């Protein structure tokens with residue numbers, strides 16, 4: 095045990111308010127679960143233990159008993175992992191739900207995520223990549239360019255609270271700083287409660303979305319009641335004083351509109367290796383970690399290896415993050431997406447970058463239709479980047495003589511593993527390469543990429 099950790103040092107996570115567990119036990123933790131908890135076998139039963147790391151012996155309290163598994167929380171670390179971080183840099187770690195792994199060294203976090211992917215592929219998909227490629231890394235702190243901050247009015251806690259939700263709870267952790275948030279937003283955290291308190295109906299602002307491009311940063315205030323002219327003036331002044339765009343959202347996503355500046359410059363990020371600039375609005379889906387995204391697009395293109403005479407299919411294309419770089423290196427790209435607003439942005443992005451060899455189409459790629467109109471076009475290569483639910487319906491509709499090469503970008507190992515099973519065992523692809531990517535350091539999210547090749 096490291097000398098700075100005594101037997102009775104409680105893990106940070108155990109500090110938050112909670113009922114005393116009725117029953118405790120000692121466990122040896124084998125590995126990390128996909129949600130960041132430790133996995134142990136206690137009397138032969140799988141047990142998930144929050145706050146415990148692989149290789150640790152812990153005393154834990156039971157919180158949930160189910161037929162097939164139990165769950166609990168570490169009370170005491172008896173033997174600590176050498177990878178345990180004793181003093182996570184963020185004072186809110188353990189309460190705030192924004193991070194789950196600050197108590198684990200960064201290198202160990204990404205190795206554990208690789209292990210989660212490896213086991214998911216083996217157990218769920220019954221597949222093994224022929225090569226593991228080194229994880230793709232980026233900055234460990236200050237990387238998060240997009241987030242939704244919760245706002246609550248809690249008079250007995252001093253009024254307005256702004257922050258992320260607590261882990262597995264609906265309470266807000268009021269934050270005066272955040273180590274993973276882009277500093278352009280982290281610096282505003284101590285002053286946002288004061289701003290909202292001065293509005294006419296402070297308790298009618300439930301959330302603030304933050305979104306940044308390379309040069310511009312924006313705040314989107316959701317408001318449930320109309321704002322007064324004085325509210326507008328206060329918000330405008332805040333934007334001017336802190337050089338941040340202010341947008342308002344009185345209703346659904348379609349209601350979002352700028353307050354200051356009246357005609358703000360678009361949010362945008364560049365992918366310089368591909369001579370592409372992607373513009374987006376503050377509520378569009380974009381990858382949260384710009385640095386890792388740049389490397390991810392580069393690796394995806396290396397693996398897919400598009401050629402000037404090849405036609406490419408890009409499924410779940412969003413604002414064109416992979417589409418436009420692919421178009422630069424191929425004959426043509428057909429790109430599909432369900433969200434009409436994102437498609438509109440993607441088309442505008444292609445035009446702005448003078449890219450004309452792309453056709454964007456709207457399609458529900460989850461629909462269980464027997465005929466997929468997008469499959470009428472023969473393509474040599476496919477890139478897909480689905481949401482957590484994966485892409486099984488789209489994959490099932492690949493034609494028998496489908497693409498020779500597929501790059502699958504995934505934000506959820508379990509669905510990548512399920513879909514890999516189908517690609518390998520039903521369609522005959524080989525899983526040539528896989529890697530994890532450190533898109534969300536200190537959180538439990540695991541982003542990964544896999545290359546499938548048809549002989």
Ligand SMILES: C[S@@+](CC[C@H](N)C(=O)[O-])C[C@H]1O[C@@H](n2cnc3c(N)ncnc32)[C@H](O)[C@@H]1O
Nearest residue numbers: 410411412415431432433458459460479480481
């Ligand atoms: C992980 S994002 C990837 C977006 C884009 N490739 C990027 O890198 O920014 C997944 C995308 O799938 C889209 N999507 C979700 N469900 C869909 C469906 N059923 N059919 C088509 N697109 C869908 C979302 O709107 C989102 O743009």
